């Protein structure tokens with residue numbers, strides 16, 4: 001299977017919308033939950049006072065500082081759910097990804113809305129293991145890779161002419177992005193391998209197969225990852241950076257809606273990437289059994305995982 | 311530690327015993343007649359050992375006693391000894407941390423006097439014994455063989471060796487960058503019967519010296535670019551790979567120089583003043599920002615105070631690993647601070663240049679005692695910093711000019727600093743006596759801005775400008791005190807400002823006006839006996855108040871409270887349900903004022919025009935009948951988007 005064909009399959013097929021919506025809803029719901037104590041705190045602090053109007057147009061920062069100073073618990077209370085929800089987003093995100101990968105199997109395309117929830121839930125424990133393995137592996141690699149940078153940083157701080165500081169920082173940003181995408185691609189291929197049951201249901205074997213695939217087809221996999229990554233960043237930057245801060249509540253709502261469109265676009269692109277990974281991996285297996293699949297599509301959701309033949 | 315072996319390798323090019331004869335010409339005459347009394351004059355030859363980061367120099371000091379009392383000794387600052395070890399006053403007070411920088415405990419510094427002698431008129435020398443009266447060696451005293459009478463003059467020859475510390479507080483080195491400030495043995499200020507004013511180098515203090523003429527010859531490696539106080543009038547290549555640069559300054563009270571092979575030089579002029587910017591290569595994109603800021607400051611100071619009288623201003627940009635040297639003022643030389651990461655909408659480089667240039671007036675020519683009354687330079691100068699930044703970018707944008715849509719003015723930023731430490735110490739206090747470094751900085755910088763801004767609003771901007779100009783013109787090239795300030799500005803304002811200024815400068819009282827209560831009371835129809843009638847009769851039931859509009863049938867009572875101890879007049883704007891607004895003025899003398907109206911009040915704002923930035927709580931200055939959730943909701947949406955971005959990252963969307 002060629003990369004182009006895999007991406008075309010990733011972008012086509014049924015079940016994309018359900019997957020994208022599920023993935024989109026995770027950060028949205030969590031931000032709503034995490035924001036609720038802050039929302040009520042802000043209303044209690046500012047609704048009564050005319051000076052608060054300055055906050056509307058991006059000013060009044062001294063009012064915010066004042067409020068925090070007079071009520072030391074103000075920001076702590078407002079942000080109390082922020083961190084728990086961030087941890088929760090890792091888990092829920094994985095769950096939504098499990099749903100999206102499940103729907104990437106051709107036989108799962110029918111009735112995606114009914115299928116996605118149980119499939120995601122069933123696959124979640126395996127994905128947790130895959131994500132953990134991936135985090136451990138790339139965590140170790142990250143520490144090793146960061147060592148020369150740490151030494152460089154130290155030398156810069158100790159004694160050197162000032163020019164390289166900026167270049168060093170840029171180099172670190174680029175290195176971080178490269179590293180991020182390599183880890184992300186390896187994790188994605190491992191998830192695809194898991195959902196395709198490469199390794200016969202053994203998660204560790206699936207993980208290794210996915211990792212091996214991402215390294216064997218390194219150039220292609222990286223090209224795909226970077227392409228989707230760039231598109232997602234572009235969607236994000238377009239709404240976050242292109243529109244100035246709103247100076248009315250209505251304007252702020254409009255900006256927020258635009259932001260949601262960007263997040264949804266990112267979710268959609270992410271789902272397309274996952275589906276492309278599945279298609280590319282499935283199409284590159286030495287013993288494909290596409291005939292059997294086409295002959296006997298299995299509509300029942302419980303069969304989805306086991307029927308993904310190799 | 312490292313320094314001894316480094317010193318052993320010193321290559322010295324200073325020819326002891328006659329620098330003048332090596333020069334092709336004499337230094338220029340910059341000011342005739344002199345602007346100052348010039349009673350502390352220095353001729354210094356110094357050589358940098360670039361590898362060892364050490365200096366070796368000798369100086370001839372000519373000092374004249376301009377007081378009415380005789381001097382029997384002489385006191386010197388050896389500032390670099392503050393960085394000699396962790397037992398200095400500076401270290402014990404700062405814990406090795408200052409202005410966000412931490413000392414490098416592997417690279418200490420010192421200033422050692424290797425010989426010291428009184429030079430007789432016939433040229434013979436009398437060696438003098440070094441005494442160290444303080445708890446560290448930042449102050450040195452010598453007893454003179456005979457008294458210096460009023461009007462008398464002495465000449466001293468001093469040889470010294472400096473080890474520069476890694477930059478942490480103003481002076482030192484970072485890589486190849488050298489910031490030679492507080493680097494030479496320097497006289498304190500003789501104050502007649504009060505003796506020498508020569509304090510130890512404290513963590514929270516700057517400096518105090520007399521005016522004079524400086525002739526300084528600096529020898530550095532040939533590829534180094536040198537910047538300094540005053541002007542460069544000659545340079546020559548000498549033996550080895552070195553060059554000597556000849557520098558001259560008049561009517562200044564300190565001399566600093568910098569050297570680095572990496573500087574990129576950018577020159578400009580403003581009305582005859584040479585502008586010289588020495589920039590780090592990585593920061594060269596910020597040259598236009600520095601240039602615009604210095605021109606803005608030169609122009610507005612000329613307009614508001616006095617045209618900058620010196621021939622040159624040098625702006626030095628320290629490297630990223632030497633930011634301890636950044637944001638500092640020396641006569642006709644300032645250090646700023648830039649970074650390639652600094653967004654254009656964050657006006658820190660501009661603000662720092664404007665601030666440090668302002669010190670040419672408030673410090674440079676004012677020459678107050680920074681040890682004892684730091685607010686006189688830092689506070690007044692920070693006020694002018696806000697004035698210039700506000701005039702340049704507008705008062706709501708003069709620090710943050712649309713960064714991610716956010717904006718903040720310089721006064722608002724100073725206010726944030728002020729209300730975090732409003733009442734621990736008074737403004738006027740010797741620098742080392744503040745309860746903390748934060749209190750020193752709030753009382754020396756931020757609170758004076760609040761005080762002077764409030765004074766400006768009381769007097770009016772035009773009058774304020776007249777008053778401040780009068781103060782500067784009267785005290786320039788002297789050593790004014792807070793009392794001089796209060797006296798002179800009162801005279802210039804035509805009214806005694808001591809009752810306002812003294813509590814604010816010498817006390818710890820605060821200002822906080824508050825809308826304590828607003829009551830809209832429905833009018834009841836009269837009931838009971840009407841005693842105006844011939845015979846007490848019950849009010850008839852049809853004399854109900856008319857309920858035509860919303861404000862009819864109500865009376866209102868507003869109580870505005872003064873919570874702080876400082877008494878200031880304040881405006882109160884009251885808006886009614888018929889959309890009319892009334893502006894009241896309250897003298898603020900009582901603890902509260904009660905305002906009564908025959909109609910319904912919908913909004914009350916104390917100090918609606920923001921004339922009293924001293925007010926510690928701006929939110930409670932207002933009250934509105936109808937709650938307005940839009941600001942909070944808008945803010946909540948912004949935070950929500952921020953949360954969502956991170957959760958999107960967490961759930962694998964990036």
Ligand SMILES: [Zn+2]
Pocket residue numbers: 665666669688691
């Ligand atoms: Zn300053």
